[in-house]
Amino acid sequence: MMTRFTLLALPLLAVFALAPAQARAAEPVGGLWVTAEKDAVIAIKPCGKARPSPTLCGMIDRFLVPPPQGLDQRDINNPDTRLRTRKLLGLPILSGFTADGDVWRGRIYDPKNGKSYRSIIRRKGPGVLEVKGCIGPFCQTQVWKRLG
Numbered sequence: 001m002m003t004r005f006t007l008l009a010l011p012l013l014a015v016f017a018l019a020p021a022q023a024r025a026a027e028p029v030g031g032l033w034v035t036a037e038k039d040a041v042i043a044i045k046p047c048g049k050a051r052p053s054p055t056l057c058g059m060i061d062r063f064l065v066p067p068p069q070g071l072d073q074r075d076i077n078n079p080d081t082r083l084r085t086r087k088l089l090g091l092p093i094l095s096g097f098t099a100d101g102d103v104w105r106g107r108i109y110d111p112k113n114g115k116s117y118r119s120i121i122r123r124k125g126p127g128v129l130e131v132k133g134c135i136g137p138f139c140q141t142q143v144w145k146r147l148g
Contacts, residue, residue, distance in 0.1 A: 026122065
């Protein structure tokens with residue numbers, strides 16, 4: 001009797017053991033997102049040479065509020081002088097994001113100050129993306145909304 005119960009219970013235990021792991025998987029974050037300041041739309045999509053890539057990147061897709069120097073604004077605050085002539089439109093600001101449990105981890109670049117930060121992004125509900133930029137243990141969080 002004990003053997004029959006054990007054999008029947010094993011498949012059920014396997015299902016329950018897998019369910020929490022799947023629930024903790026990072027939700028997809030690809031698509032078009034409006035920044036917290038509502039000044040730009042960021043396109044998040046797979047990047048890298050291998051397709052499909054497990055790595056995500058995000059670039060400035062369009063401006064909702066034109067930058068102070070106009071739509072032809074350059075990356076003038078970049079610490080690398082060779083990169084200061086890059087246009088902000090199309091500039092990658094999210095790079096190397098990979099799924100890690102229920103979050104995505106990578107780097108975020110702020111063209112307003114020319115600095116890059118360790119970053120964590122995660123879905124926080126329908127149409128809501130939580131974006132954190134971190135220096136050491138200190139993080140600043142923004143909420144981006146799905147376009148549309």
